[in-house]
Amino acid sequence: MNSILVVDDDQELRENLQEVLAGDKYEVTLAKNGTEALEIVKDKDFDLMLLDLIMPGLSGMETLMLLHRQKPQIRVVLMTAFSTVENAVEAMRRGADDYLTKPFKSADLLTTLRRVLEEAKFKACQMTLNMDGTFNSLANPIRRQILQLLVANARLRFMDVTRGLGIDDHTKVNFHLKVLKENGLIDQDDQRFYCLTTEGEKVSQCMNFVINNLTS
Structure with a gap:
């Protein structure tokens, strides 16, 4: 509010x-x-x-x-x-x-x-999305898809992510997960579930806000 x-x-x-x-x-x-x-x-x-x-x-x-x-x-x-x-x-x-x-x-x-x-x-999102690490993370469509999957599902195991992406190459998925993790947008809990960090939630909200406003 x-x-x-x-x-x-x-x-x-x-x-x-x-x-x-x-x-x-x-x-x-x-x-x-x-x-x-x-x-x-x-x-x-x-x-x-x-x-x-x-x-x-x-x-x-x-x-x-x-x-x-x-x-x-x-x-x-x-x-x-x-x-x-x-x-x-x-x-x-x-x-x-x-x-x-x-x-x-x-x-x-x-x-x-x-x-x-x-x-x-929009201006706050622009500042967030222009940060080097964030921009690098969002530059690839697979990484954007991973963030959207985690927004929709909150917690996912590795195989859930691969199925959600529809990608059979597990090495590729692992690489993109690693990039997102290194940039502080996702993390894994003790049960090896992937989830968004606080920064990842903010970036995902900004990403969706920008996409919705550019397409509306």
Whole structure:
């Protein structure tokens, strides 16, 4: 479940946004100003901050700049009035990911948040998949198939892997398993079952995410 911090000095709007976002299965936390938001993120990580641009005290722009020093990984979508769109564009130059012009429809809000979060996931996957060892592991289609088999079955013995691949050459399968093991993507337990490591699970998720998005 993605977590979102909503920052706005308008209590009614904050609560309405919480209802909309919770209805779309987001975990929602509320803050009434930038100062409170920055205190909250010290103790909790969020995937995204929905941030009002014009607020008493710390403005949205100031909050954005301080946030990126403290938690640069948090994605930021600004909320702004028509008269401050230029400021929102400037904030995007400074690191915001998108903005919404008030008043906005719930459907537009949800579409924007999904897009920003998908882009974040894609960039994280891009960094993971571009690592030398990972790239080498995924360069071969047989190794990609092995990872997919382990995603589907969790634990497999050597002969299960060969049957799943439809390959009779056991030496070839053993070679590819060794490459995946050396790169930390798979391991064997005490009973000689092959399984994904934590890194292997992350790489497999990224691989499937990229494949699905390139083909959709």
